[in-house]
Amino acid sequence: MELPHDGDYFVDVHLGDPLLVRISRGDITKSSTDAIVNAANSMLLAGGGVCGAIHRAAGPAIADECRKISERQSPLAPGHAVATTAGLLPSKYVIHAVGPIWRGGDEDEAQVLANCYRESMCIADELGLRSMAFPAISTGVFGYPVKEAAAVAIPTIVKSLAAAKHLVFVEMVLFDKPTLDSFAAVALQQPDAYPNHSYYCSIGQMQS
Ligand code: APR
Numbered sequence: 001m002e003l004p005h006d007g008d009y010f011v012d013v014h015l016g017d018p019l020l021v022r023i024s025r026g027d028i029t030k031s032s033t034d035a036i037v038n039a040a041n042s043m044l045l046a047g048g049g050v051c052g053a054i055h056r057a058a059g060p061a062i063a064d065e066c067r068k069i070s071e072r073q074s075p076l077a078p079g080h081a082v083a084t085t086a087g088l089l090p091s092k093y094v095i096h097a098v099g100p101i102w103r104g105g106d107e108d109e110a111q112v113l114a115n116c117y118r119e120s121m122c123i124a125d126e127l128g129l130r131s132m133a134f135p136a137i138s139t140g141v142f143g144y145p146v147k148e149a150a151a152v153a154i155p156t157i158v159k160s161l162a163a164a165k166h167l168v169f170v171e172m173v174l175f176d177k178p179t180l181d182s183f184a185a186v187a188l189q190q191p192d193a194y195p196n197h198s199y200y201c202s203i204g205q206m207q208s
Contacts, residue, residue: 001188001201003181008206011184013154016198018168019161021154023187024206025180028173029057032090034129035083036173037120039137040096042075044082049140050175054094058087062094079115083123093127095120099138102145113138113149114156121160124167131169136179146179150186158190162197 003009010024028036028050038054041047044066046055055063065084069076076082081097097120100112116137124132136153138144157170174180188201 001203003184003188004203004205008177008180009184010204010206011187012202012204013158013187013190014198014200014202015158015162015194020169021157021161021187022169022171023154023180023183024171024173025175025177026173027053027175028133028135029053029089031133031171031173033131033133033169033171034091035093035095035124035127035132036086036089036091037081037132037134037137038094038096039135039140039142040076040081040098042077042098044070044074044076044096047141050135054089058089058094061085061087066096079112079119081116081119081123083127091133093124093129095123095132097137099142100144102138102143105148109138109144110148110152113144113152117153117156118160121157121164121167121170125164128166130166131171132167133171133173136172136174136183139179146182147186150183154183154186154190158194158199162194 013021062084078100083095097116100109
């Protein structure tokens, strides 16, 4: 299956009804999934990138909640996540996950990144949520190469979704086209990796 050369598209990975992973391009602050994930820092402070965008769009409520969590358990170690409500955002919750800083790949970055996705999905599932959206954690300020990050994120999401009790829909909301292309390419390569459950991809065109 080939990716479209022009325009925005999304890739749906069908893991057997009703489980679906969607890979699309967009601004995660507009997402109406039950939870969105923030690429946070260990101090849970409003930074730049997607973190800054989420804090700006949510208003001050989540910064207050983050401050209270930080008083109890700061710094939050890379690979871990905590949930707050979502302030003015369309979602119900923001799950703040601290990704690894890329240091060349030999310092457990892949395991830490996988843990971010797993723990975020575990928290969402324990909250009884049906849907959630992720940005490409660590691929901005933290410098994780996008293709390598996609190769960690997609299989981790697929396995965690197959094991979830409540979650049925996980969306990767990617900010730029090269990141979308990298994550989509990994998703299309994966079918043989999951012999124990169904894995089928379809490609759709975004409405402009
Ligand atoms: N929606 C979706 N994705 C976004 C958005 C948005 N509104 N804004 C940025 N991104 C993308 C970036 O293009 C990148 O692909 O999110 C990805 C992650 O980039 P960063 O936000 O820089 O996150 P990360 O690399 O994990 O670095 C985290 O940055 O701002 C600080 O507080 C944050 O210290 C932490 C660090």
